[in-house]
Amino acid sequence: MGWEPTPAEVAVTRSAVERARRARALRAEADALEIQALAEAGEVARAQLARSGAVSSRYDFPFRAMAGEFAAALGESKGRMQTRISDAMVLVGSFPETFAALEGARITGRHADVIRQVGMRLPDGLREVFEAAAVGYAEGATPFETRVFAEALAERLDPRSFSDRHRSAMARRGVWVKVLPDGTQALEIVGEATRIQAIARALRQHARDLARQERRTAETTTAAGAGSGAGAGEGAADAGAAGGSGVRFEDSERVGEGGEGPRTATQIASDLGACQVVCVRSWVLGVRGRARCARGRRGRVVRGPSSSS
Numbered sequence: 001m002g003w004e005p006t007p008a009e010v011a012v013t014r015s016a017v018e019r020a021r022r023a024r025a026l027r028a029e030a031d032a033l034e035i036q037a038l039a040e041a042g043e044v045a046r047a048q049l050a051r052s053g054a055v056s057s058r059y060d061f062p063f064r065a066m067a068g069e070f071a072a073a074l075g076e077s078k079g080r081m082q083t084r085i086s087d088a089m090v091l092v093g094s095f096p097e098t099f100a101a102l103e104g105a106r107i108t109g110r111h112a113d114v115i116r117q118v119g120m121r122l123p124d125g126l127r128e129v130f131e132a133a134a135v136g137y138a139e140g141a142t143p144f145e146t147r148v149f150a151e152a153l154a155e156r157l158d159p160r161s162f163s164d165r166h167r168s169a170m171a172r173r174g175v176w177v178k179v180l181p182d183g184t185q186a187l188e189i190v191g192e193a194t195r196i197q198a199i200a201r202a203l204r205q206h207a208r209d210l211a212r213q214e215r216r217t218a219e220t221t222t223a224a225g226a227g228s229g230a231g232a233g234e235g236a237a238d239a240g241a242a243g244g245s246g247v248r249f250e251d252s253e254r255v256g257e258g259g260e261g262p263r264t265a266t267q268i269a270s271d272l273g274a275c276q277v278v279c280v281r282s283w284v285l286g287v288r289g290r291a292r293c294a295r296g297r298r299g300r301v302v303r304g305p306s307s308s309s
Helices: 007-052 061-074 078-094 096-103 109-119 124-138 143-157 162-170 193-231 233-241 249-255 265-285
Strands: 174-180 184-190 290-292 301-303
Touching (some): 007 061, 007 109, 078 096, 078 109, 096 109, 096 124, 109 124, 109 143, 124 143
Antiparallel strands (some): 174 184
């Protein structure tokens, strides 16, 4: 058959796979070298902080200064470097077997990150048991498979009840923004699982309803335009002079802006989630006037409570 590899193709493939495997090993060794350097720098900063007599991490100027040194050298932000220094100190100091496996190219940096992140939830007495099993598994698994295994193992080893673990996890809840290309950003909210699922289900359901409504509006508008087009006349001429086809601006905007076509349910869910936050804030703060939301820039208006309410 035509797709069967030739002997030359087999040889090229084997060579490419071997080079990729070697590159992966070199990258793991390089990651370990950089992590060790960051950890050593972190220990220097820790010693400087101890000499300073500061009692609060709010005044961790040695760590900030050290992060600035590495940020300038490596082309990273200071905040990112401070996080990396902290992570490196944890990996080298609390997960020596994981670091040794990374240094020996038996696992990758992604595997090491998973083991460190999951293992930090366990007390010191159980961390060694967890690490030994997790490293052994990671040597023959993908980072995702390692995370699934590590999560299950940590849950079995953790002596705390689910309620205690849940309270600890909820203490880490928060809101983060991730900058994306071309003027977009992602909003990440970490909270109680049932609430997050409820929010997601509500957004998806409302978005599907609005998507169906927008499709019906588009179909009605198209049919009306086709019917009126047969009679042309002054009305059509006036609409053409106004730069439109007889469709109201808010309707055409609701169907799609700038010719981009109807919004998908996913796009509507994104618009809906963002605008509902703004609308709720208007109601809570008693802001009068209009907050354009849900169907969003597409025309629906929610008014805040009046001052008399």
